[in-house]
Amino acid sequence: MDSITEGIRKAFLLIFSLDTELLGIIFLSLKVSGIALVIATITGLPIGALVGLKRFPLRRVTISLMNTFMGLPPVVVGLFLYLILSRSGPFGFMGLLYTPSAMVIAQSILAFPIVASLSHSAIVNVDPIIKQASMTLGATPFQVTLNMMREARYGIISGVIAAFGRVMAEVGAILVVGGNIAGYTRVMTTTIALETDKGNFELAIALGVILLMISLIINMVLHLIQRKGMVKSGI
Amino acid sequence: MSLVLSLTDIWKSYNGKPVLKDCSYSFGAGIYVLMGPNGSGKSTFLRICTLLENPDEGKINYFSDTHLSLPLLRGELKWGVFSENNIFKKRDIELKRRITLLLPRVGVFNTTVFKNAAYGLKIRGMGHDEIEKKVNTVLEFVGLSHKKNHNAIMLSSGETQRLGIARAMVIEPEALFLDEPTASVDQENTEIIENIILNMKEENGSTVIIATHDTSQAERLVGRVLIMQNGKIIEKTF
Numbered sequence: 001m002d003s004i005t006e007g008i009r010k011a012f013l014l015i016f017s018l019d020t021e022l023l024g025i026i027f028l029s030l031k032v033s034g035i036a037l038v039i040a041t042i043t044g045l046p047i048g049a050l051v052g053l054k055r056f057p058l059r060r061v062t063i064s065l066m067n068t069f070m071g072l073p074p075v076v077v078g079l080f081l082y083l084i085l086s087r088s089g090p091f092g093f094m095g096l097l098y099t100p101s102a103m104v105i106a107q108s109i110l111a112f113p114i115v116a117s118l119s120h121s122a123i124v125n126v127d128p129i130i131k132q133a134s135m136t137l138g139a140t141p142f143q144v145t146l147n148m149m150r151e152a153r154y155g156i157i158s159g160v161i162a163a164f165g166r167v168m169a170e171v172g173a174i175l176v177v178g179g180n181i182a183g184y185t186r187v188m189t190t191t192i193a194l195e196t197d198k199g200n201f202e203l204a205i206a207l208g209v210i211l212l213m214i215s216l217i218i219n220m221v222l223h224l225i226q227r228k229g230m231v232k233s234g235i
Numbered sequence: 236m237s238l239v240l241s242l243t244d245i246w247k248s249y250n251g252k253p254v255l256k257d258c259s260y261s262f263g264a265g266i267y268v269l270m271g272p273n274g275s276g277k278s279t280f281l282r283i284c285t286l287l288e289n290p291d292e293g294k295i296n297y298f299s300d301t302h303l304s305l306p307l308l309r310g311e312l313k314w315g316v317f318s319e320n321n322i323f324k325k326r327d328i329e330l331k332r333r334i335t336l337l338l339p340r341v342g343v344f345n346t347t348v349f350k351n352a353a354y355g356l357k358i359r360g361m362g363h364d365e366i367e368k369k370v371n372t373v374l375e376f377v378g379l380s381h382k383k384n385h386n387a388i389m390l391s392s393g394e395t396q397r398l399g400i401a402r403a404m405v406i407e408p409e410a411l412f413l414d415e416p417t418a419s420v421d422q423e424n425t426e427i428i429e430n431i432i433l434n435m436k437e438e439n440g441s442t443v444i445i446a447t448h449d450t451s452q453a454e455r456l457v458g459r460v461l462i463m464q465n466g467k468i469i470e471k472t473f
Binding site: 127129130132133134135136137138139140143147150151 | 285287328331332335336337338340341342343344345346354355358359402403406
């Protein structure tokens, strides 16, 4: 019990002293997860819209795959990426293994199905009359799609934030492909795992507190957006 | 500004059940009131006229007294059977932007009344100042200018219908189709909507086609009365 209270006390000292190592780890975590989220959104949102608005062969299979991949085990993603990025793998020549780029790829793969699937759900839940109303006013198919996405914006934003929450808390995949190299690929979650193993609880608890705070902020933003959407919709 | 619309031998079925059977009619400028029982095919007819649905068979020709350079004026926009994919051809979009349909349920967008009314102009790439001027005029016309910054979802059913009309009016269609625009509104709003329609005809000389159940509406709108019967349109003479 003493070690926990002492750990918490030292953790807060680390946070308030703006420890450079701590700041570096936080910055890298946010950078890797932020870039991964942008990639997942740019790719996942159009796919979600396409699956939600168009009819094409294997559409149902695509929806099932997107939903299944939402629960993709991070370690399996890490293993898969490790095999293709390692020196003997098909993309080994790119030298990406144990770099932040590999971590971004891993997190993008994990975030993509969440963005695509939740965007798809948000778009299919938009009243179909909106699509028809847009068409009657002379909208092109692309403009109809944009309007449907605008109507689904609160659901889409919720999906993007949920994906950010997942990648920020992720440890398995980035540990495998990032290698947890100090000052280079070490992020908050991998540091917590490592420092806990070493019995060095101060840094682990400090990072745990910060992760919790980020998670809390994400949830508050999510709640606010949903609430705003409900108020605007008159629910 | 009017659009002449000529439908020839239109057939349309749903699940093997024919709704429109060899239906033909030509519309010129003025108000037409389309009547008939539920399920008689009024809505299907309007949706086919406005390119929301394709006929199984038949031809539709559009002729206009404006924009004489467009190929559709030479009667080239004809089709027999055409596929779902064809509906979004660029030429169809050009035509679609000259006609519009007010659906029975307006389908307001989750944004302000102003942005709802401005949508049709925005997608046509009109400049901000011109949009503002046109939308403000139209909202004044339908009596919604005091609510232009309100969320459209919060409007009453009568106001929603008026917004639907404003959204259609602002794009200055050459032919306006209204599918039961007063079915779910009170007497006061019905009168307002009918006055808007009458003003549109007088000020713009538009072609206005209204599907309704209200027999007295035809008299009030002083329009030609068409009856949808056995999948065909019959003009009622008094």
